[in-house]
Amino acid sequence: MASSSLALRLAITLDPCLLAEAAGYSLDPWQQRIMRSRSPRLGLLASRQSGKSLVTACLAVHTALTESGALILLLSPSLRQSQELFRRCLDIYRAVDRPVGAEAENALSLVLDSGSRILSLPGTERTIRGFSSVRLLVIDEAARCETERSAAMAISSTARNMRTHG
Ligand SMILES: Nc1ncnc2c1ncn2[C@@H]1O[C@H](COP(=O)(O)OP(=O)(O)OP(=O)(O)O)[C@@H](O)[C@H]1O
Numbered sequence: 001m002a003s004s005s006l007a008l009r010l011a012i013t014l015d016p017c018l019l020a021e022a023a024g025y026s027l028d029p030w031q032q033r034i035m036r037s038r039s040p041r042l043g044l045l046a047s048r049q050s051g052k053s054l055v056t057a058c059l060a061v062h063t064a065l066t067e068s069g070a071l072i073l074l075l076s077p078s079l080r081q082s083q084e085l086f087r088r089c090l091d092i093y094r095a096v097d098r099p100v101g102a103e104a105e106n107a108l109s110l111v112l113d114s115g116s117r118i119l120s121l122p123g124t125e126r127t128i129r130g131f132s133s134v135r136l137l138v139i140d141e142a143a144r145c146e147t148e149r150s151a152a153m154a155i156s157s158t159a160r161n162m163r164t165h166g
């Protein structure tokens, strides 16, 4: 692994906000609090276009880059919306020059050499059934996710770290 990749991984392990900075974003104070939070659950209630999706994409990429074998699920009311959020994740991953290599990188998923995965799914209970040991669950536009409650409950039995927003 290149020393710059290692340096970035060390830096973002110490301060998660550095991931956003390395990707070219200067996070607002509330976004910084989200990135540095150790809470197992987060709910974001914020105005339109305030940066909710961006900061949750940063969280997803941060988890994937700093842990091994982490399963990260992105849920939205529709697959198209999940893909939008996933696209943000890919943009961030690429902007920081892929500090962990990818086994697979496509429109719906990113699988890293470390075994960590980011998968985008439509927010219905049926699509998330069967996943176990979810490390991070992001529910975008949660207020519009009809199955948000059942999805969260289905996942929470196995998730060590569950975060929702929207
Ligand atoms: N800290 C930041 N610095 C620079 N640009 C930012 C920052 N946070 C968000 N943005 C940009 O602002 C725009 C809106 O961000 P984002 O889509 O994350 O907001 P949102 O709250 O999810 O919006 P919506 O309510 O429409 O879902 C995007 O272009 C995003 O890149």
Ligand SMILES: [Mg+2]
Binding pocket: 052, 053, 054, 140
């Ligand atoms: Mg959004």
